[in-house]
Amino acid sequence: MIGWLRGRVLRDDGGQAVVDVNGVGYELSLPAGTLSRASTGDGLVELFVHTHVREDALDLFGFAGETERRVFRQLLAVPNVGPRTALGVLSVLTVSDLARAVADADHAGLSRVPGIGKKTAERLVLELKGKLVVESDGPKTGPKAVSSDARGRLLSALTNMGYRPGEAEKAVSSLGDEVDTKPMGDLLKQALASLH
Secondary structure, eight states: OOOEEEEEEEEEOSSEEEEEETTEEEEEEOOTTHHHHHBOSSSOEEEEEEEEEOSSOEEEEEESSHHHHHHHHHHHTSTTOOHHHHHHHHHHSOHHHHHHHHHTTOHHHHHTSTTOOHHHHHHHHHHHTTTOOOOOSSSOOHHHHHHHHHHHHHHHHHHHTTOOHHHHHHHHHTTGGGGGTSOHHHHHHHHHHHHO
């Protein structure tokens, strides 16, 4: 099994990337904003990897930190939640937003995630309540780290939807300080509204 990779991004198709590790290209599916959070600053990325084996495929899912990968695995343990749905949850909600939504039994907030209906939201709350303990993956603390994380996720989500980086940047900038305080699902809706 592959658990961790460090290499250069050869291709980023938003949600799918190919990472070159010493001449071998690994294709990974990623939550929105992962590559920017996983960057080491020297042109490399470090990704924690979940290897998902099916009888007809071997899929790799990459995450910027161990906590995100652990929560992804907890999501997979919920009945009727597959890798694509779990990836969608982590593309819209940060781990702390997800933990808060589960703790508050915020079914409506969870239902805003594409692919999550009312029943699945209820199942997530039921199965994950008390299990999501958020631990820090590193020294990123304080409002600045939260802001850049939320901002990066939102920019990545918009560009993954086909908007040009300049358009996405303008839409995110129009949200101002709300990027620090609102759930990702609400921010995405507001950003999309400003683009139309």
